[in-house]
Amino acid sequence: MPPSPALTAAIDRAANTRFAELHEPDPGPVELGEAVDAILDALAPPDDPASHRRLVAMALAMARICADTVYGYKPDDPRVAAALEAMAAWRAGQPVAVPRAAELFPWENTGAQALNEAQDVFHQLLRTIDPSEAPEAVGELLDDCFEGYAVRVGRDPQRGLFDWWLREVVPAAWRGEEPTRWYETAPLGWRG
Numbered sequence: 254m255p256p257s258p259a260l261t262a263a264i265d266r267a268a269n270t271r272f273a274e275l276h277e278p279d280p281g282p283v284e285l286g287e288a289v290d291a292i293l294d295a296l297a298p299p300d301d302p303a304s305h306r307r308l309v310a311m312a313l314a315m316a317r318i319c320a321d322t323v324y325g326y327k328p329d330d331p332r333v334a335a336a337l338e339a340m341a342a343w344r345a346g347q348p349v350a351v352p353r354a355a356e357l358f359p360w361e362n363t364g365a366q367a368l369n370e371a372q373d374v375f376h377q378l379l380r381t382i383d384p385s386e387a388p389e390a391v392g393e394l395l396d397d398c399f400e401g402y403a404v405r406v407g408r409d410p411q412r413g414l415f416d417w418w419l420r421e422v423v424p425a426a427w428r429g430e431e432p433t434r435w436y437e438t439a440p441l442g443w444r445g
Contacts, residue, residue, distance in 0.1 A: 260423070268419050268420075274286075276410065296311070296426060308426070312340075312381045312394055316394070318438055323372060333375060357376075358373070367402035373397050
């Protein structure tokens with residue numbers, strides 16, 4: 254099913270706008286958060302029964318690309334796999350006890366901003382299980398990804414990550430699916 258006209262228009266507007274938050278020259282008058290909010294509003298209107306499913310699909314896709322950041326700092330951390338498996342099972346309609354966000358990923362200052370933000374992405378992912386918390390949780394995790402360091406972007410600047418989200422993640426989330434193409438993160442310690 255193709256995205257709605259409102260979602261298509263919001264994607265096109267964002268794709269054709271430069272953002273200061275993405276470190277682009279000559280940014281437009283629209284802030285990144287405004288563009289993201291317009292896309293989320295079109296993706297998940299409050300009166301659409303598919304909205305919650307779409308937000309969870311988006312959160313799961315973004316969390317998957319943040320896993321490398323957590324594993325780069327904590328290679329043996331079992332929480333990432335536990336969160337991803339629980340959410341994937343929930344999306345598939347399987348009975349599963351999804352861990353509480355605050356219990357599995359409580360806030361901790363690790364001393365590494367990238368790790369803090371990547372762990373917050375997983376905290377927010379688990380919050381999406383609650384339909385009333387999902388919109389805010391997705392907004393928070395997208396902020397960690399686009400304006401923070403939760404995703405190791407490597408050679409590809411933040412704009413490349415944002416464009417992948419626009420072209421792959423948003424349409425896939427509209428269908429309640431995962432993207433068919435995945436963003437490639439940089440190895441830990443990569444300096445470009």
